[in-house]
Amino acid sequence: MSRSRRVLCCLSVMVIGFILLKATPKEVAISSVQADVLSEDGTRQWLKGNLHTHSLWSDGDDYLEMIALWYRDRDYDFLCFTDHNVLAQSKDRWVDIARKPTGKDALRKLKERFPEGWIDERVVDGRTEVRLKTFSEVTAKVGQPGKFLLIQGEEVTDRFGKYPVHLCAANVKELIPPMGGDSVAETIQKNVDALISQRERTGQSMMIHLNHPNFGYAVTAEDLMRIRGEKFFEVYNGHPGVNNSGNAEHASTERMWDIILTTRLAELQLPVMYGLATDDGHNYHSIPSRKSEPGRGWVMVLAEALDPESIIPALERGDFYSTSGVMLDKVTSSSEELSVDVKADPGVNYRIEFIGTVAGFDKTSKPVLDKAGKELLATRRYSKDIGKVLATHDGTSASYTFHGNEIYVRARITSSRKHANPSEIDDFEQAWVQPVVGPAAEPSGH
Ligand SMILES: [Zn+2]
Ligand SMILES: [Zn+2]
Numbered sequence: 001m002s003r004s005r006r007v008l009c010c011l012s013v014m015v016i017g018f019i020l021l022k023a024t025p026k027e028v029a030i031s032s033v034q035a036d037v038l039s040e041d042g043t044r045q046w047l048k049g050n051l052h053t054h055s056l057w058s059d060g061d062d063y064l065e066m067i068a069l070w071y072r073d074r075d076y077d078f079l080c081f082t083d084h085n086v087l088a089q090s091k092d093r094w095v096d097i098a099r100k101p102t103g104k105d106a107l108r109k110l111k112e113r114f115p116e117g118w119i120d121e122r123v124v125d126g127r128t129e130v131r132l133k134t135f136s137e138v139t140a141k142v143g144q145p146g147k148f149l150l151i152q153g154e155e156v157t158d159r160f161g162k163y164p165v166h167l168c169a170a171n172v173k174e175l176i177p178p179m180g181g182d183s184v185a186e187t188i189q190k191n192v193d194a195l196i197s198q199r200e201r202t203g204q205s206m207m208i209h210l211n212h213p214n215f216g217y218a219v220t221a222e223d224l225m226r227i228r229g230e231k232f233f234e235v236y237n238g239h240p241g242v243n244n245s246g247n248a249e250h251a252s253t254e255r256m257w258d259i260i261l262t263t264r265l266a267e268l269q270l271p272v273m274y275g276l277a278t279d280d281g282h283n284y285h286s287i288p289s290r291k292s293e294p295g296r297g298w299v300m301v302l303a304e305a306l307d308p309e310s311i312i313p314a315l316e317r318g319d320f321y322s323t324s325g326v327m328l329d330k331v332t333s334s335s336e337e338l339s340v341d342v343k344a345d346p347g348v349n350y351r352i353e354f355i356g357t358v359a360g361f362d363k364t365s366k367p368v369l370d371k372a373g374k375e376l377l378a379t380r381r382y383s384k385d386i387g388k389v390l391a392t393h394d395g396t397s398a399s400y401t402f403h404g405n406e407i408y409v410r411a412r413i414t415s416s417r418k419h420a421n422p423s424e425i426d427d428f429e430q431a432w433v434q435p436v437v438g439p440a441a442e443p444s445g446h
Contacts, residue, residue, distance in 0.1 A: 033336050034334060035332050035334035036334065038321075038331040039332075039341075044302045045303070046300045047077040047300070047301045047303055047306060048076050048078075048299075049076060049078035049149075049298060049299055049301060050076060050078075050079050050080065050279050050297075050298045050299075051080045051082070051153070051168055051209070052080070052211065052234070052278035053067060053081050053280075053281055054083055054084070054280070054282045054292075055081060056100075056106075056132055057081075057083040057086050057132055058083035058086055059084060060083070060281065060282045060283075060284070061100050061102045061283055061284060062102075062285070063106065063130075063132065064088060064132070065113075065114070065118075065133055065142050066284065067079075067281070067284060068143075068148075068150055069113065070284060071148075071294065076298070077147075077148065077306055078149040078151060078306065078311065079149070079150055080152075080153040080168070080170045080171070081135065081150065081153055082154055082168045083154065083155065084154075084155050084157040085155070085157050085175070086154065086175070087152060087154055088132065088138070091131075091134055092131075094122070094129040094130065094132070095129060095130055095132060096127050096129055097127075098127060102285045106284075107128070109285075110130075118141070135152045147306070149306045149307065149308075152171060152173075153169055153170040153171065154168070154169050154176060155167070155211065156168075156169055156176050156179075156191050156194075157178060158178035158179065159218075160186075160187045160218075163184055163216055163218035163219075163377075164216045165184055165188055165191075166212065166215070167188065167191050167208050167209060168209050168211055168278070169206065169207070170207050170208070170209075170308070171205055171206040171207070171312060172195070172198060173198065173202050174202075176191065176195060176198065179191050179193075183223075184219055184223045185222075185226060185227065188219070188227050188230065189230075191208065192208055192228075192229050192230045195207075205312040205313065206308075206312065207231070207315060208230070209230070209231075209276055210230060211233075211234050211237065211278075212237040212239065212243075212244075212253075212280065213233060213234070214244065214250060214252075215241065215242040217243065217249075217377070217378065220377065221260050221263075222379065222380065224256065224273070225259070225260040225263045231271070231273060231274055231315075231316055232273065232274050232275075232276050232315070233273055234253065234278055235254055235276065236276070236297045236423070236430075236432070237277075237278055237279075237280050237297065238277075238278065238280055238293070238294075238296030238324075239279075239280040239292040239423065240290055240423055241292070242280070244423060245424055249376055249378050250368075250378045251378070251379040254387075255379070256379055258355065258357065258386050258387025259382055259386055259387070261273065261357070261387075261435055262357040262361065265407050265442060266359075266361075266440075266442060267363075269442050274320075275432050277297030277298055277299060277323055277432065278298070278299075279292075279295065281294035281295075296324060296422070296423050297324045297423070298322075298323060299315070299322050301314050301315055302314060302319045303319070318434040318435075320434065321432060322431065322434075323429075324419055324423075324427065324429055325415060325419055325430070325431075326342065326413045326431035327343040327431070328341065328343055328431055329341040329343045332399075333436040335402070336401060337399055338400045338402075338411060339397070339399035339400070340397065340399075340413065340433055342397065342413060342431075344396040345415075345417070348417050349415070350394070350413055350414070350416070351392060351393070352395070352397075352398040352412075353389050353391070353393075353411065353412045353414070354391045354398075354400040355388065355410050355411070356390050356410065356438065357385060357386050358385075358388070358390075358403075358406050358407065358438075359405040359406075359407060360405070361385035361386060361407075364382075365380040365381060365382045365383075366381050368381060390406075398411075402438060405438075405439070405440050406438030406440055407438050407441050408435040408436060408437050410432070410433055410434065412431070414428050415428055416428070417429050
């Protein structure tokens with residue numbers, strides 16, 4: 001269920017317009033507007049988490065327990081491990097520490113942090129090997145009930161021809177092998193379907209999201225907009241090689257998001273897709289550098305408890321925002337407005353932009369051509385009506401009032417402070433508020 005639909009349901013709270021302050025109780029009940037308020041309220045709290053993480057179980061360069069501690073030491077509430085096509089379940093997985101240039105450094109730091117009785121080390125044919133701890137072992141050692149949650153996940157690492165198609169699955173019980181397909185879109189759909197079928201069969205809360213669409217410029221907005229059952233994609237991925245901003249031929253991930261939202265809500269009669277920010281960390285030994293390091297992008301989820309059964313449904317309801325550094329106090333949405341309150345840092349300025357598409361937009365699009373006039377595999381070019389900046393406010397809180405013709409509205413907040421360890425050089429800290437479906441969306445898009 002999308003956030004705009006939820007504004008009509010009983011979970012919402014009542015917000016009363018100021019012109020009704022002197023109205024009788026009966027008039028208030030008829031004329032009030034229900035709003036969905038995302039802020040800490042004594043029952044729910046903001047939880048900080050990263051949903052995309054690599055370790056020595058695949059191509060990351062550190063041990064699960066050390067990565068978990070990196071996040072725990074920095075006040076994250078939860079972390080999902082997502083190694084490529086593997087779950088950390090085997091108790092007999094040994095790595096040669098010389099496999100990576102940082103291997104000796106990694107083992108030295110592991111020994112410093114866990115000096116006694118934890119590390120399994122052996123020498124085989126003169127090579128030092130260390131046994132990788134399983135997810136269960138690491139959770140028992142480093143997880144802290146109610147304080148720090150580890151989630152078992154996987155990066156389902158598939159491809160169509162030369163195009164990489166990667167999806168992160170969170171809180172899975174069983175490995176999802178790459179499902180393949182006859183197109184990029186079909187490959188995405190089959191992997192999404194595999195997660196949905198595991199979820200239905202096991203009854204466990206789990207989610208899947210499409211990773212870094214511009215990695216290898218593999219996934220277009222047209223591929224993604226048609227996927228059924230896919231609620232999330234990465235609008236921000238911290239890996240420096242994933243082209244969040246696109247290039248001359250390829251749309252940025254944010255531009256793709258607006259195209260996807262507009263088409264799903266105005267034409268395809270599909271629900272919104274939410275934008276995630278993740279780290280996709282692989283490199284943990286020389287921070288900061290220009291490698292794929294932790295701490296660049298994360299989600300803030302408003303949930304009742306620190307467990308997957310609270311966090312995943314909250315994400316699916318859109319009760320979160322994504323960020324590369326800007327923090328928010330409150331997001332309020334209703335059928336009439338979207339408002340944002342920034343948790344401001346002293347000396348930092350903020351620009352709040354409300355972005356959306358309104359009814360009557362120019363629906364035409366054209367393909368991107370190469371110099372020889374041949375069509376490229378790239379998101380098509382759409383009119384500027386799609387994903388327009390509808391209002392801009394410089395300050396720490398702002399509200400957008402719906403005119404009645406909006407298909408959706410979302411908000412982006414940009415800080416005057418540059419990201420300390422950016423994914424792309426000169427990135428500023430930002431936050432992305434999830435889209436609110438507007439009055440002009442097709443009914444089934446709600
Ligand atoms: Zn990937
Ligand atoms: Zn990854």
